[in-house]
Amino acid sequence: MKLQEQVAVITGGGSGIGRATALLFAREGAKLALVDRDAAAAEAVAAEIAALGGEAMTRCSDVGAPDAAAVDAAAILARFGRIDLLYAAAGFSVGGTVLTTAPEDWDAVFRVHVGGTWLWARAVIPAMQRQGGGAIITTSSQLAFAGGAGNSAYIAAKGAILGLTRTMALDFAADGIRVNAVVPGAIDTPLLRRSFERRPDPAAAMETSRNRHAMKRFGQAEEVAEAVLHLATAGFTTGTTLVVDGGWLAA
DSSP: TTTTTEEEETTTTSHHHHHHHHHHHHHHTTTEEEESSOHHHHHHHHHEEEETTEEEEEEEOOTSSHHHHHHHHHHHHHHHOOOOOEEOOOOOOOBBTTSOOOHHHHHHHHHIIIHHHHHHHHHHHHHHHHOEEEEEEEEOOOOOOOOOTTTTHHHHHHHHHHHHHHHHHHHGGTTEEEEEEEEEBBBBBBOOOOOOOTTTSSHHHHHHHHHSSTTOOOOOOHHHHHHHHHHHOEEEEEEEOEEEEETHHHH
């Protein structure tokens, strides 16, 4: 097992890529702390992990709330005694151009994506420093490189996460803390399906997106989880991005 006895925190662990990563980490021996605004969803994943013979705790929390990450991290440390891994997967999108996105929606997207990643890094890095190391994986998007229409707040936030990832990697490399970003393409998750539902013709938008990938299909959450596991265990890798996009950027 690649993560035997390690403690992993996953934000957005109640669904989508967060859930898939939590289950994979559990199969690899990790103890899990699942952070999600949807308490029932997080508890359901914790039950799945228990059925696998693993151990998980949950925290019902808003990752963008200024004090929440520190409080949750303290609870996780009280339960498990250490934090080895952080995967910041929590996120959502609202759609819209810079003209049609309401200021409060812009702020909310940045609050969760960028703020949530920053706050959780702040919360776990001191424990990792005391332990002599750890790994943080952030979540960007292929759209941060390629761009895309009608999703300005989300794409801007995902670009900001890339910059935050690189600077954290440099700031904490001497502490043995590695920081990398996973960069998914269109992955078949509830978030993706909701984004298509905002379009005038959801079926047509879905088909266009599917065909934009060189592999002519959407990715699966489990395929991204495998990439996250690699970044969690790749000892000489920091400050980089791992693209999991079915050939979107190559096309």
